[in-house]
Amino acid sequence: MMVVLLLILLLLPYSLHGAAQSEGCLECHNNFQDFIHGGIACNDCHNDIGSIPHNEKLAKPSCNTCHQNIVRLYGGNIHEKKKITCRHCHNVHFLNKDKKNCLSCHKQITHKSLPSKEKHMDLLECTACHGKIEASSIEIGIHIKKGIAMKKEMVDLDGNNIIDSGEWDNLQTYLTKKLKGAYKINKTYLSKGNVHIVTPKPTPCKNCHTERVLFNDAHVKFSGVSSYEIPVESRVFIPELPSITKYTQTVHGKKGVQCTDCHVSQNHIDDKICISCHEGLYGIYKDTLHSKKGATKCTDCHNPHSIKSYKELDAKERLAVCSKCHKNYIDTHKWLPNTALHFKYLECSTCHSPDSTKSIVFYFGIRERGKEKILDYADLRDISDMDMDLVSLVDRDKNGVVISKELADFFIELKNRVKKDLFIGSSIIVTKVYHEYSVKRQREKVCTTCHSEHAAFYDSMFLILPEKDKYIYIPVKGTTLSALPASLVIDMFLLGEEKVKIEDFKKLFTAGHKERFEHIRKLGLKWIDLLGILLTLLTFLLIIIHAMVRIAKKR
């Protein structure tokens, strides 16, 4: 109070001086008798008045003369761009009259997409989200009129000088049960910003709900019977949204889909939201039996906050999506030989969505203490001082395709550096999903769909390499599975794989010297069949000769 009085006393003479200087003007402009603008005189702004009576047309005063800082800040803002001048909001002659706020213009704001709209709008100023906040805090005042004094140790139970959620709940219970009606709580979210800097795009949810850049400073101020102040963890008042942290790593997050793009209300997300981007996909799914009788909503299967994109989910994670409903999947697949093995390496849609694209993928992993770990970007970076352009390290001829030899060469180089039990892991995954899961399953009981050299995934093989924040899929071509030496380190074998052909036999004899060596290497473990068949035929031949001689000799 003293400070205010002092200011008034200091400003009074200045204000009177201004008024005194303006007396001449006010003789004619008597409707400006009560003008107020920080005690300045008329000609401080209308400075092109030389004598009275003055010219009829005067130059427009510029606010910039005195308020340079604010005008500078205001420049380039959305309001300035929309040609809203100082006078739109400020009555320059009567500063305390017609005071305007955001709602004066933005009468129709709905904030439809703001979750917990009422809460946010009741507690926060517009600039808390739409402004540049310099300081923010949550001030909780607890005034205890009478009764037991709330000692600090009764509030801060663990004595760490900050109230956590448990202690806050405890305090609430205490107040409601023991001090009925004898206390008063008020909570204020204070944000110090500048109304001249407005951002139409609101501050992201994470600023308060995860990263806590804003409103992280919370205090409880006791008054009345007790009088002291203690900090509170901000998460007590602003709930943590763990999905936000993970969300930035999802495909949605990476592609810049904002929380409010989907969370248009407090209701659960419905398909309409998903369709706004995934219309084509929904078009396939909506008429399928699975959609009509099973998972009717997109979110029945998909968690939009899921940390990985479909391509990055391993077989186990993909299986988890289906097994949420199809819990007895092992029982219903008893007919399948090696049931557990199939489910270890495959996902349901490998068979139940025949139109999906299936691929064999390879990746690098290490085994440590019996556990397997897929090498990620950080691991590869730590392993060595290797140039991190992995793609060109693997694909040496830079033709965009990795062949068995390139894979093996890179593996050997990596193994020498890792000095651990390195392996090339692999699995068969769906790389392009077709959202039709209602195909008659009987047809897919044909094992040779996969257990044959004609299986579609042999034409769609990829090496997955980790990059800083994504995975790259490089096409792999050729007889990778059986060729030496890669076949010895690739942890995959499928019944019915490609076998030797007559051409392989022929090529052994017809190929040139260099080509023949390459062919021999490419044949890899196919040599077992090649030798096996040759020896069997040779045995037959010898026996036939032996038998013919016996017949000739009548023995």
Next chain:
Amino acid sequence: MKKIYFYPLPVRIWHWLNVCIIFILILTGMQLRIPEISIFSQYNTAVFLHKFFGFALTGSFLFWFLYYLLSGRLKKYYCIRSRDITGIPRQAFYYLFTIFQGKENPHPPSIDEKFNPLQKWAYIVVMFFLTPLIIITGIMFSDVVYFLNYIKIIGGLRILDAVHVATGYGFVIYLIVHVYMSTLGRKIYAHIKTMITGYEEDIH
């Protein structure tokens, strides 16, 4: 010419049971290896039969081993003697040449020495090497998830498959020779008849 009770009933039953088991294992194995050879209409039938008869082979092998061990036949027939090494060239020479001249088998089967040197080596390889190897690798294949740690020790599924299939080819080649050799008795069916009746008529 003497007629001696050469193969007791359990051995004969074991032999012919083994014939069926191995015959089915080879057929199913061929389809498993090359799915285009469609012997059984369903691939999973082939897988099921291969697995079932694989376990049958395990049982029959264990029976043979225990029967031979406990009855002393293992020591009697499979003990390697100097003759089994020195006699190899003569036996080979007989099969390749002198047999056509109508000469006698240099190592005719007798009650104490049932197998000639080449025959003994072939059986040793089959019974003590090929069969156990194909059985062990087959059992590992029967539940890959359960045996995964052991499979990794030997170098992974691909190596397991390589060993199993290579042994399988060994079996096939052995069987072709074995069946042909069974016709080399005094009469074309003599050895086969012995394995049915148990009586060897070739004994001198």
